[in-house]
Amino acid sequence: MGCLRLSFIVIILAVGAGWYFRSTEDVRVKEILNTVLKLTPKPIVDLFQPAEDDSHDAKKQEKVTDNEVKSTSRIFSKQDLWDNYRGGDGSKGVYLAFFGKVFDVSKGKEHYGPGGGYHFFAGRDGTKGFVTGDFSDEGLTDDIDGMDSKLMIGFDDWIQFYSSTYTYVGTVIGQFYDENGKPTEALKNANKLIAEAKQAKKQQDEENKILPMCNSESSAAKGSRVWCSTKSGGVERSWVGVPRQYHPPGANSPRCACVRTNGKPSYGADDGKNRGDLGNPYLREYDNCHSTSDSCVIKQPK
Numbered sequence: 408m409g410c411l412r413l414s415f416i417v418i419i420l421a422v423g424a425g426w427y428f429r430s431t432e433d434v435r436v437k438e439i440l441n442t443v444l445k446l447t448p449k450p451i452v453d454l455f456q457p458a459e460d461d462s463h464d465a466k467k468q469e470k471v472t473d474n475e476v477k478s479t480s481r482i483f484s485k486q487d488l489w490d491n492y493r494g495g496d497g498s499k500g501v502y503l504a505f506f507g508k509v510f511d512v513s514k515g516k517e518h519y520g521p522g523g524g525y526h527f528f529a530g531r532d533g534t535k536g537f538v539t540g541d542f543s544d545e546g547l548t549d550d551i552d553g554m555d556s557k558l559m560i561g562f563d564d565w566i567q568f569y570s571s572t573y574t575y576v577g578t579v580i581g582q583f584y585d586e587n588g589k590p591t592e593a594l595k596n597a598n599k600l601i602a603e604a605k606q607a608k609k610q611q612d613e614e615n616k617i618l619p620m621c622n623s624e625s626s627a628a629k630g631s632r633v634w635c636s637t638k639s640g641g642v643e644r645s646w647v648g649v650p651r652q653y654h655p656p657g658a659n660s661p662r663c664a665c666v667r668t669n670g671k672p673s674y675g676a677d678d679g680k681n682r683g684d685l686g687n688p689y690l691r692e693y694d695n696c697h698s699t700s701d702s703c704v705i706k707q708p709k
């Protein structure tokens with residue numbers, strides 16, 4: 408019974424607090440609430456999963472697994488999108504599509520509306536242009552077939568950006584979604600390539616921490632020089648390292664890497680030699696540079 412009474416008091420307090428927060432004109436309280444809400448991250452379930460839909464004119468979207476949008480999604484034809492959603496006189500709003508997903512970008516009208524610097528994205532799916540920077544009609548296409556897979560990583564930031572900034576309203580029939588709003592093979596393939604590109608970038612970032620790039624300078628007077636410091640390659644660290652040519656399998660050409668010279672190796676088992684990563688088989692010393700020097704002239708001045 409005591410427990411019931413306590414629950415009752417808690418409910419009264421919660422309702423009271425809710426009423427206060429809703430009705431208060433106290434700007435600071437609202438600011439705090441907004442901050443808390445902003446700090447709560449929106450879950451991005453899948454690379455291509457639309458953000459939770461709270462749009463005014465779209466039917467409620469239902470999230471389903473495996474990159475599908477249920478048939479309750481609003482489905483646009485390319486023509487409808489182009490004719491009615493470019494923000495001009497009599498248009499129904501400013502929408503754009505990215506990877507076949509249509510977003511209401513009306514709140515970014517200054518960019519996407521008539522006269523805006525990015526108006527060319529409005530009313531169509533110009534996915535490819537987002538990473539190629541080709542904003543011609545041919546470049547603004549949803550056909551990304553045969554694109555260099557290294558460029559795919561560039562899409563990732565835009566996916567995050569549109570999902571978190573603008574309201575998702577549906578799909579456009581094209582390369583990525585069919586007339587029933589079902590994802591196509593092209594979308595699934597793109598999804599896979601982007602995931603792979605992200606993974607490759609992650610590995611590259613990790614490798615760059617272990618073998619950071621060298622600083623370099625080149626001039627006719629001084630020749631070319633590479634050197635290491637505790638910040639070279641943008642990697643802040645406690646050690647300086649020594650410059651080596653690093654040519655891992657699959658790389659087209661060697662690059663200069665700063666190599667840690669003591670402690671255990673980063674890769675593989677501890678060889679007990681206390682020589683850091685110097686035992687990495689893909690490293691080579693620069694000619695005419697002392698093996699312990701943190702700076703090497705790789706081309707003499709003229």
Ligand code: HEM
Binds near residue numbers: 518536537538540
């Ligand atoms: C592939 C190349 C590029 C693409 C696809 C691109 C795309 C975009 C898009 C879509 C927006 C609007 C974002 C929004 O909805 O808020 C934007 C904004 C902006 N972009 Fe770019 N952009 C590119 C390159 C550049 C470059 C090279 C610069 C600068 C030299 C630049 C400067 C800006 C600035 C300053 C804004 C914000 C404008 C403002 O807030 O008024 N962009 N960009």
